[in-house]
Amino acid sequence: MLGGYMGKVLRIDLTRKNVSVESLPIEVVTKFLGGRGIAALIYYNEIGPEVAPLSPQNKLIFMTGPLTGTPAPATTKTELVTKSPETGHYLCSNAGGHFGPHLKFCGYDGLILEGRAAEPTYIAIINGEVQFLDASDLWGKKTDEVATILSRRHGCRPEQVVTAGPAGEKRVVFACLQVGDRSFGRGGAGAVLASKNVKAILAYGSGKIPIADPEEFRVLAAAATKHARESRINHTKYGTAQYVAPMNELGAFPTRNFQTAIFPEYQKISAETMKGEFWVRNKGCYRCPVACAQYCEVRAGKFKGAASDPEYETIGTLGGQCGVSDLSAIIAGNMLCDQYGIDTMSMGTLIALCMELFEKGVINERDTGGLKLTFGNAEAMVEMIRATAERRHLGDLIAEGMRGLAARFPEHADIMMHVKWLPLPAYDPRAFYGNALTYGTSSRGACHNVGGWSIRAELLTKEYDRFAIKGKGLLIKRLQDSRAYVDSLGICTVVRSGYGYGDSPTGEVLEALTGISLTPYLMEIGERIYNLERVILNREGYFRDEDMLPGRLMKEPLPEGPAKGHVLDAEKYNLLLDDYYAARGWDAEGRPTPETLQRLGLYEVFKE
Amino acid sequence: MRVKVRYFLPCSERTVRSDEEIELEEGSSLRDLIQEIHRRYGIGDLISSSFITVNGKGAPQLSGLDTKLRPGDVICFMPPLSGG
Numbered sequence: 034m035l036g037g038y039m040g041k042v043l044r045i046d047l048t049r050k051n052v053s054v055e056s057l058p059i060e061v062v063t064k065f066l067g068g069r070g071i072a073a074l075i076y077y078n079e080i081g082p083e084v085a086p087l088s089p090q091n092k093l094i095f096m097t098g099p100l101t102g103t104p105a106p107a108t109t110k111t112e113l114v115t116k117s118p119e120t121g122h123y124l125c126s127n128a129g130g131h132f133g134p135h136l137k138f139c140g141y142d143g144l145i146l147e148g149r150a151a152e153p154t155y156i157a158i159i160n161g162e163v164q165f166l167d168a169s170d171l172w173g174k175k176t177d178e179v180a181t182i183l184s185r186r187h188g189c190r191p192e193q194v195v196t197a198g199p200a201g202e203k204r205v206v207f208a209c210l211q212v213g214d215r216s217f218g219r220g221g222a223g224a225v226l227a228s229k230n231v232k233a234i235l236a237y238g239s240g241k242i243p244i245a246d247p248e249e250f251r252v253l254a255a256a257a258t259k260h261a262r263e264s265r266i267n268h269t270k271y272g273t274a275q276y277v278a279p280m281n282e283l284g285a286f287p288t289r290n291f292q293t294a295i296f297p298e299y300q301k302i303s304a305e306t307m308k309g310e311f312w313v314r315n316k317g318c319y320r321c322p323v324a325c326a327q328y329c330e331v332r333a334g335k336f337k338g339a340a341s342d343p344e345y346e347t348i349g350t351l352g353g354q355c356g357v358s359d360l361s362a363i364i365a366g367n368m369l370c371d372q373y374g375i376d377t378m379s380m381g382t383l384i385a386l387c388m389e390l391f392e393k394g395v396i397n398e399r400d401t402g403g404l405k406l407t408f409g410n411a412e413a414m415v416e417m418i419r420a421t422a423e424r425r426h427l428g429d430l431i432a433e434g435m436r437g438l439a440a441r442f443p444e445h446a447d448i449m450m451h452v453k454w455l456p457l458p459a460y461d462p463r464a465f466y467g468n469a470l471t472y473g474t475s476s477r478g479a480c481h482n483v484g485g486w487s488i489r490a491e492l493l494t495k496e497y498d499r500f501a502i503k504g505k506g507l508l509i510k511r512l513q514d515s516r517a518y519v520d521s522l523g524i525c526t527v528v529r530s531g532y533g534y535g536d537s538p539t540g541e542v543l544e545a546l547t548g549i550s551l552t553p554y555l556m557e558i559g560e561r562i563y564n565l566e567r568v569i570l571n572r573e574g575y576f577r578d579e580d581m582l583p584g585r586l587m588k589e590p591l592p593e594g595p596a597k598g599h600v601l602d603a604e605k606y607n608l609l610l611d612d613y614y615a616a617r618g619w620d621a622e623g624r625p626t627p628e629t630l631q632r633l634g635l636y637e638v639f640k641e
Numbered sequence: 642m643r644v645k646v647r648y649f650l651p652c653s654e655r656t657v658r659s660d661e662e663i664e665l666e667e668g669s670s671l672r673d674l675i676q677e678i679h680r681r682y683g684i685g686d687l688i689s690s691s692f693i694t695v696n697g698k699g700a701p702q703l704s705g706l707d708t709k710l711r712p713g714d715v716i717c718f719m720p721p722l723s724g725g
Contacts, residue, residue, distance in 0.1 A: 267651055267720045275650050279719040282647065283697060300659075304650055489722050492692060492699035499698075527723075595697030 035547040036245035037099030048148030067098035068521035072114035086118035087228040089149035096143035098523025102134030105254035107525040109319035117220035119206040120454040124220035129318030130212030131192040138238030150230035168232040175372040176211035198374020201227035205432040207379035245548030260531035272327040273345035274304035284594025285464035290385040294461035298358035331361040339365035349459020350381025356408030373422035382456035402426035447584025453478035464596035476566035485512025506612030514559035642712035672706040692719040
């Protein structure tokens with residue numbers, strides 16, 4: 034096998050308590066790289082459109098990349114692919130932590146978990162051996178408790194434990210999986226794991242990852258580490274919260290369920306406030322020289338004792354979206370989400386929707402258990418997280434996600450801020466038109482990462498003015514393809530530039546690691562992965578109509594700020610989509626053409 | 642003429658203010674403004690890696706450092722943005 038790969042994938046059948054090991058063919062590696070690419074291929078082959086997300090037939094496919102666990106910077110990432118109970122379709126998600134590296138130290142590039150255990154179970158993979166262990170004492174426990182118990186029991190770190198929380202057990206459709214304090218956040222993988230009667234998986238290994246040219250790799254890895262440390266100094270000092278103030282200034286900070294994109298009280302939830310009043314220390318993922326997580330504690334007031342490390346997206350969704358300007362409430366809300374095992378982004382966007390429905394009189398205090406669920410009510414925001422995790426009153430409906438709310442209140446579909454049922458992140462695309470394609474065409478539903486984060490290019494590149502239409506299709510395609518290969522390598526996107534992994538990849542790290550030339554093909558591999566994901570989405574019934582944006586973004590102009598008056602009306606957005614489909618080589622309905630599939634060598638894969 | 646300047650992290654840590662108005666000669670460029678800011682706060686190192694916007698547009702989308710400023714323009718010095 035090539036350097037960087039263990040050459041094996043572990044398959045655990047929970048129904049039969051059967052463990053098998055499959056080889057990872059080299060032709061799969063050279064075509065799909067690892068991580069998201071190989072996991073998407075397994076999904077294509079094994080999870081058909083008929084499979085229900087919470088049925089034993091669904092699978093959790095964990096896949097590392099060639100760089101995961103190697104002695105280079107931020108080689109922390111593991112990709113997870115499954116069918117999402119939140120959206121009902123393909124989901125890819127990744128997390129940092131130490132689980133992926135240790136899976137490789139156990140001798141495996143990936144893990145496929147299938148079937149359903151007869152009893153509450155947790156899985157321990159220790160130096161390659163798989164144990165099915167009794168989880169009855171863990172059931173009902175919060176994620177941090179589970180990680181602490183299992184790390185003590187098995188002598189490992191909490192970050193080696195992947196665990197569902199009580200929200201997953203209650204089948205909250207956007208329940209996440211925690212890996213220590215990092216998350217497979219979006220799409221509801223926590224509910225999928227719990228539906229299999231599995232509370233947690235831990236990996237603990239001591240094996241070595243083969244490296245083709247160890248000396249050259251050491252030199253290149255040291256250079257990448259130095260670059261990451263120096264170029265990401267702002268991430269180290271302020272974390273992603275540093276974007277709150279700029280996004281607000283640019284008129285792109287979603288506020289009160291996207292009714293506007295300027296939050297007047299943004300300073301109270303900014304990185305400056307976080308650093309000055311709440312910051313305790315930084316936390317980092319496996320081998321990360323940046324350590325961007327800003328661990329904060331609340332020392333006084335209603336939320337005294339709360340502690341967590343909220344990211345920009347969490348601040349945007351639990352904060353601006355809910356009109357909440359109390360950072361201590363956001364820290365508390367983030368902590369509860371992590372403990373219950375809930376995606377903060379879906380949580381915040383759904384609470385914001387319910388706040389608007391409450392203010393419109395569509396729901397009232399009888400529905401909310403007496404809560405005045407108005408914008409800006411910090412305590413109500415925090416309480417709705419508990420209510421959702423425990424499926425109490427309105428929380429029981431929120432736990433069903435956007436699909437549940439759309440079924441209950443179909444007449445308010447225009448203010449339900451999602452694409453393909455995944456709630457929107459904390460950027461308003463009316464302020465950056467490329468971001469509209471990002472959300473519209475992301476493989477997992479509205480996602481700023483998988484969909485290609487365009488705001489940098491839309492500020493720095495002359496031909497990509499934020500309100501331009503022409504050319505945005507090619508821009509977004511390239512961002513998506515480059516993200517797809519980075520998600521398949523096993524590194525964090527924050528350090529990618531240190532490796533040379535932009536949309537014109539350079540460098541020789543992969544060559545030193547694997548022993549073959551891969552860097553010149555990375556963008557083609559990314560494009561192949563993205564098209565495979567689109568074929569999967571087409572197979573699951575998602576085409577042009579499903580690439581449309583929420584009605585609010587297509588009908589209501591922004592009322593203030595630098596993007597005042599801008600709206601992505603149907604004419605404008607269809608032009609953007611046409612431009613994108615043309616750049617992609619897809620037909621007018623958003624299907625990859627036969628020529629595109631041929632060019633990318635996907636027909637050969639489908640035939641197998 | 643007077644222009645409005647807004648400082649974001651990391652610049653704001655060194656300027657110890659988030660915004661101010663600065664008086665410049667008519668016809669001044671963005672380069673002139675940066676020189677004035679550097680003279681006041683010594684933050685040329687931070688500005689060189691900042692994302693600079695003029696009235697919400699990236700400076701590279703205008704004429705870069707040669708962009709001519711007008712009275713009332715709003716110039717922002719932001720951290721390098723990279724998503725996430």
